[in-house]
Amino acid sequence: MKKSTVAFLAFLALAPGLANAQSNAKTAYSFANLPSVAKTSFKADTFNIVKFGAKSDGLTLNTKSINEAIVACSQKGGGVVLIPKGMWLSGPIELKSNVNLHLQKNAILQFTSDFDQYPLVASNWEGLPQMRNQSPIWATNQQNIAITGYGIIDGAGDAWRMVKKDKLTESQWKNLVASGGLVSDDKKTWYPSEKTLKGSKLKNPGEITPDKTPEFYQSIKDFLRPNLLVLTSCKRVLLEGVTFQNSPAWNLHPLMCEDLTVRNVYAKNPWYAQNGDGIDIESCKNVLIEGSTFDVGDDGICIKSGRDAAGRKRGMPTENVIIRNSTVYHAHGGFVIGSEMSGGAKNIFVYDCSFIGTDIGLRFKTTRGRGGVVEKIFVKNINMKDIIGEAILFDMYYAAVDPVPLSGEKRDAPKVQLLPVTEETPVFRDFHISDVVCDGAAKAIFVRGLPELSISDITLDNLNIKAKEGIDLQEAKNISLNRVNLVVAQANPLINIQNGNNINLKNINYNSAQLLFRISGDRNSAIVSSGLDSGKAQQKSEFVAGATEKSLQINK
Structure with missing residues (x-):
């Protein structure tokens, strides 16, 4: 075990009140009444694709055989379409109501790299109506459908991706x-x-x-890469046990679906896979993701609801979502909301998850033009390790670039402008995050709102974070941080606040700091700290860019 990790664990052991923090913490919200998700149910009748002419030689294109088996199963009241062990080459497959597409162990459903097998269709991409190549697996307006088993579904993404x-x-x-x-x-x-x-x-x-x-x-057909799986306006959906890998673009994309369960799946893409998201839940209602693993090239578990005017016109938030007992390895973000969230998101519960080596841990992103309201987001019991960027990030200046710059890449800070509040102004509010441990990040907490509309009503409780830098709050109001324990390498300052209003900092513990507070901007007020040992800092505070001492109150 690294010495730095040992020191971090020792620090946590000594931090006040940590012994029973997770079990005894009282929060202003409850996970007791979680949303309910309707389940699928299938007849036992089995339709083996071999009986429809499919061959597992890795050479025969089995598109027709597999689709015929699915149609026959659905027309006879449903059941199981069986893909036995073997290598099954195919073009696009359309799921039908009451069909469970089941892959046996050692079954590989390999989608062809022959682009001619994928017709161009009117679809949706990043929240906008778009022409795309037909997805390898798709369904529209179907009910009671599933993909289950133990096999692998490979989207031949290497043939498509830049x-x-x-x-x-x-x-x-x-x-x-x-x-x-x-x-x-x-x-x-x-x-x-x-x-x-x-x-x-x-x-x-x-x-x-x-x-x-x-x-x-x-x-430009080859550029219009399909998502591996797209389910549109479907009800009662189950994805369970299967590995979904090597997607041309996004891996799993449920769109405007209701009652979706994703259980024990593995979504896998190369880390360099551009747009290689794990799962994008877009404008869906009643969703459960549990026991699943994501190791991908873009965001891991992501919540979306349409983009800009098109998303606002659709007006379908993603709501009533449970995400639990899941792990994200490489990804741009472990759990993510946005940036296409113009239809809104609400009533989302994330707990008992681990993020290992993601660019950002908890990532909430949007930008002007989106509009939409993201609220009632509840997160607890999150473990993180080796986070490359921020452990927790709220950013209303998303710029459609990788969250961590590549070597030698230079980026300018966004230009800060005060603009009118309109329907295009996005809203982030009512977030509750508790019981987080992060062993390693570039920055512990970063919150950046808009000058015309602050990020507001965020509660962060019982956070234990080892990072290079501490806390950075910009254009934020009604923010509460309680029982935050920091091991920070570069604490100059430990806490930066720019135009913050009603910021309540209680029981902040830290190892050391050159500067404790930097307050900047002429629109700060009611920044109050209590239970913080300012004696460990070489300098308590500095006020720049119009900030005054009366905006900060440090209590014992």
């Missing part, structure tokens, strides 16, 4: 370039085809608009 050079080793990059495809003019990105490269140079080329012809979409 790859950034900075995300590969030198040998990997050389091998990729030697395999074919094209390299961008700046030699930083590899593209699998000319159509992919052409599409990448256009702004939102897949958006469905009257001026675009079928010929245009065909000219």
Whole structure:
């Protein structure tokens, strides 16, 4: 065990009130009354795809056989469509009502890398109506459907994805370039085809608009990567036990579904997989995710509800969601809301989860133009280790870039402007996060709201975080931090507050600090700290950019 980890654990053991903190902590919310999720139920009748002509030689395209088995099963009242052990090559598969697609152990459902097998269809991408290639597995307006078992579903994503050079080793990059495809003019990105490269140079080329012809979409077809699984407007859905891997874009995408259960699945993508999200729950109601593992190239477990005006017009929040007993390894965020959250999100409960090596732990992101309200978010019992960026992040300046800059990449801070509040102004409020342990992060807590509308009503209780930097609150109000224990390497300052209002800091414990508080901006008020040993800091406070001493009160 690393010496730093031992020291961190020792610090936690000595921190006041920690012995029974998780079991005895009293919070202003309750996990006792969780949402209910309706279950699926299937007949025992079994339809083996072999009887419909399927062959497990890895060469025969079994699209027709598998789809015929699904149709036959559904038409006869439902049951199980069985994919036996073996390698089954296929094109797109459409699920039908009352069908449980079941993969036996050692069954691999391998989707073809022949792009001609995927027709262009009107679909949805990042919250907007878009033309896309047909998803390998899909269903629309179906009820009581499932994918279960012990096998692997592979989306042949490597054939579709562009790859950034900075995300590969030198040998990997050389091998990729030697395999074919094209390299961008700046030699930083590899593209699998000319159509992919052409599409990448256009702004939102897949958006469905009257001026675009079928010929245009065909000219960029390869760029319009499908999500591996898309379920649209379906009710009573079960995904259980199966490994979903190597998706061209997002891995699992339930859209406008109701009563969805995701249990013991493994969503897996290379860490360099652009847009390689694990699961994106978009505008869904009554959702349970449990016992699952995510190791992907983008956000791990993500909540969405449409983008900008299109999302607000749809007006379907993601609501009544339970996420528990799950693990996220590599991902841009462990649990994420946004940035496409224009329809809103509410009544979401996340607990008993672990994030190992994610870029950010708890990640809540949006930007001007989205609109939408995200509220009533409850998170507890989260363990994190080796978080590359922030352990907990709220950011209303999302800029559609990787959360952690690549080596040598320079980014400017966003320009702060005071703009009018409109329907395009996003709202983050009423978050409750408790019982978090994080062994290693770049920054413990980062909250950045908009000057015209602060992030508000956030309660953070019983946090134990080892990080390089401490707490940074910008444009935030009604924020309560209680029993926060920090081991911080660079505490200058330990707590930075810019235009904060009604900030209550209680029982903040820390190892040491050069500067305890930096207060900046001319719109600070009612910043109160109690139970904090200011004697461990070389300097208590400084006030810059219009801040005054009367905005901060340090009590014993």
